[in-house]
Ligand SMILES: Nc1ncnc2c1ncn2[C@@H]1O[C@H](COP(=O)(O)OP(=O)(O)OP(=O)(O)O)[C@@H](O)[C@H]1O
């Protein structure tokens with residue numbers, strides 16, 4: 001059917017609805033990166049000596065490293081000296097002590113984004129840490145969480161208030177020299193979220209961080225550290241948006257998760273950074289290192305991601321399954337259109353006995369975009385009885401996009417079992433005709449078919465966000481049908 | 483209600499429909515029979531607006547309105563419904579969600595309020611019973627793993643939900659067991675109404691024992707070569723298509739191979 005492609009092309013011409021800029025006074029560093037800049041950053045944050053030392057160590061490593069080029073993406077070289085490494089909304093006093101003291105402009109911004117920072121509002125069961133450019137501007141529900149013994153605060157606060165915990169775990173999963181972007185992040189990370197769930201505690205509500213890039217020419221380098229002690233449970237969600245700008249902006253985050261004996265961490269991401277315009281101008285470069293360590297026996301780390309934004313995505317949330325019987329999961333929906341490029345997947349490193357992992361990846365490509373799944377499943381010599389199940393499905397919309405699958409398997413243990421399934425399908429003319437014959441708009445039809453394709457992943461998202469994710473796909477595909 | 487005049491249509495440059503003329507009035511049931519490959523499904527698809535087929539000549543009006551100018555979904559909203567010969571699967575999209583989206587699209591078009599999930603569930607359950615389909619099918623993906631007969635019953639369920647003006651049923655009876663044929667026939671008979679017309683494509687006159695048509699047409703080589711009443715189907719069953727001077731495709735192919 002000749003129309004499908006045409007329809008789909010229309011559908012792809014969507015508007016990015018979070019593209020507004022907040023007019024707020026900011027303190028922003030001059031562009032450029034050197035040891036003085038790092039010292040200044042650390043100084044503003046009144047960081048202890050060890051933190052600055054760690055940053056400088058990472059910076060020196062970074063200088064010796066080359067930007068990776070193995071991913072299935074192409075983008076203009078980033079000039080790291082043209083970026084500003086710190087931008088924060090100016091504050092009347094030092095730090096807002098309560099939500100009432102947060103700049104109303106900021107509150108309005110988050111409201112516009114659908115993330116109310118008033119504790120009684122619609123996301124009543126969810127605590128939010130809001131990160132605006134380089135700093136955390138508000139954290140909700142701190143008190144009820146504290147009662148349960150859960151620490152939920154910005155990483156800057158954690159460095160001040162819980163230095164032993166930070167020192168013990170920061171860099172324990174993603175070392176400062178792990179890779180080019182992780183090293184850069186370790187040197188210049190400005191804020192992020194810290195979560196600590198003590199032994200035996202089931203975190204009483206969903207925790208979430210909302211990242212917003214606002215200032216021009218700044219990079220966002222947040223650092224997230226989540227520690228789940230023995231037999232604890234926490235579910236955490238992050239969301240991200242940015243204004244529409246013609247220049248590319250860099251986002252290089254690091255997330256570290258630590259799960260001890262019998263602990264469970266569920267980490268969900270709804271990533272909707274500005275993807276650039278329909279000609280591929282502008283958009284966020286999203287170079288992220290996310291890794292969880294199942295240190296304890298019977299522990300479990302589950303990554304769920306819905307990636308619809310960014311011009312270029314380079315991201316492999318991984319699990320190191322060290323504890324015996326530990327479980328790693330990766331559920332992913334990655335949607336690309338126009339000129340977006342995504343190279344995403346996961347690494348499951350099986351070290352302990354009877355460890356198991358599940359990978360479900362759903363890639364959707366439309367327009368002229370390119371979407372690659374890259375996954376590594378590795379079994380160490382001690383991974384007796386370990387198993388992995390991988391399912392990679394690609395859905396193509398139109399015929400100018402590409403889908404690629406790069407599965408790697410390395411096994412040093414003969415008893416390990418791997419199952420791999422992969423499919424590629426198209427939104428077929430027959431499916432479109434059936435929907436339209438029943439009176440359904442072509443646009444709605446594509447969105448419905450795509451949502452159906454993603455169902456297995458969406459059902460892993462916390463309830464509140466599964467609906468959001470469905471809507472996000474719908475918006476992302478808007479205009480792809482005429 | 484539906485008026486087809488000198489309709490020509492082709493697919494991939496090959497002419498399939500070669501001048502179809504047909505008048506269908508409200509309240510009537512028309513049966514179309516004819517050899518394999520004669521163009522019955524093509525006619526059904528062209529009426530429903532499948533863009534794989536190109537209309538090269540002729541006109542089609544629905545209640546005086548030019549149907550060929552309308553998009554597929556607009557035709558559907560004007561009341562054209564097609565029960566597919568080979569219903570396609572949509573994995574992961576629940577039947578319930580699909581049907582509600584369709585019903586709400588129609589309601590929206592008519593300026594009626596959309597049905598919420600609970601209201602729709604109630605309605606869908608009732609209708610699924612009418613075609614003897616376990617309500618569990620509502621939760622399954624659209625046609626996903628349905629047996630042939632289940633797919634056909636699902637199509638009739640959709641017709642009952644959408645209440646079209648013109649229901650085109652393309653071989654809805656094929657592949658059904660005896661009980662299912664009865665169920666589907668009851669469903670179709672439930673659709674019969676003063677203000678509705680039914681166009682059904684079938685190979686079997688036994689269906690016409692259950693659903694008695696007002697008119698029977700024979701489509702061969704892209705044209706309607708014979709029209710008559712109920713008795714024409716009986717005659718066809720007795721005598722085959724040969725006496726009309728047409729051979730079915732297989733026979734023709736066999737002959738040319740000799
Ligand atoms: N998409 C297509 N591409 C090429 N040829 C097609 C296409 N669709 C239909 N045809 C051809 O058009 C002719 C008519 O097909 P159609 O499906 O309308 O027949 P039919 O009368 O419904 O047959 P049956 O009784 O077997 O269902 C056949 O020769 C068929 O091969």
Ligand SMILES: [Mg+2]
Pocket residue numbers: 522523524567652653
């Ligand atoms: Mg047919």
